[in-house]
Amino acid sequence: MLSKCLQPLLLRLSPDFRAGAKEGFRLCLPVSVGIVPWALVTGLAMVGAGFTPVQAMGMSLIVFGATAQLGTLPLIATGAPLWLIVATALVVNLRFVIFSAALARPLSGGTLAERWLCGYVLTDGVFATCLERLRNAPDPRWRIGFYLAPSLWCGLMWQSATLVGVLAAGSIPRNWSLEFMASIALIVLLVPMAKLRPMLVAAATGGTLAVVLRGMPLRLGVMAAIVGGIAAGFAAEHWQARRAAQ
Structure with missing residues (x-):
């Protein structure tokens, strides 16, 4: 039934778009499986x-970001100031500024609506898995x-698993250690991203600062670590580009 409903839409899409969607999906x-424990948690x-x-x-649905949601929940629960909640959400999502900059050229061939949709469904896993192919593929509709295909699929999985976690909150045993499973899934996503030198510099700097500044109040050490990691990543990318131009 679902395939019959989607068939008219798929027929309107170009063959290049459909070929890219199948390949991306x-x-x-395999990466999308790691979304489930994060969404449940x-x-x-x-x-x-x-x-x-x-x-x-x-x-x-509005935030669509695990780190922003999990990072702000303790602040919301304790009645922290609104500015701190908003600032925390913005800081923990600053990595998407780097992701968006990297995707701007590969996705520039889309319509305005498609680019807005691409921005909303941007996830770590799809970015890490697809970036290299997106940079090298010549056809804009294929890109x-x-x-979009894996991004929309991951978004559907996220919302579905989150709903399961919300509805089953009282029945999932605490000893299942879903938090540990979610951390393992995040590490799996970080490995392919660390192949890029700027990403590796950003991760190393942010991780080091998070440990050194862990004693700061209101979790400001985490915010400082994120800002420092992103700044280091931008600096490394700028240095790499200048070296390549020489």
Whole structure:
């Protein structure tokens, strides 16, 4: 039934878009499994912070970012100032500034609506898995399909697993250690990204600062570590580009 409903839409898409979509979906399907524990943990955490199911899913749809949601939940639960909550959400999502800059040229061939959609569904896993192919593929419609298909799939998996976590918050045993599973999934996503020197510099700098500044109040050490890591990544990319131009 679903395939019959989607068939008219798929027929309107160019063959290049459909070919890219199939390839992107095939490539990112194994990575998308790592989304499930993260989404479950996020759903459980939102309910644990006192959110109703409607509030939890509203936050999930609007924010659509595990680190921003998990990073701000303790502040919301403790009644922290609004400026600190907003600043925390912005800082922990600053990595998407780097991701967007890297994707700007490969996705420039899309329509305005497609580019807005690409920005909303941007995820770490799809970025890490697809970036190299996106940079090298010559056809713009192929690149859009290659990026959007796995991104929309990951978005669907995220919202579905988050809903499961929200609805099952009272029945999932604590000894399942979903937080540990989510951390392992994040490490798996970081490995391919670390192949790029600027990303490796950013990760090393941010990790070091997070450990050194862990004693700062209101988790400001994490915010400082994120800003420092992103700044180091930008500096490394700028230095690499200047060296390549010489």
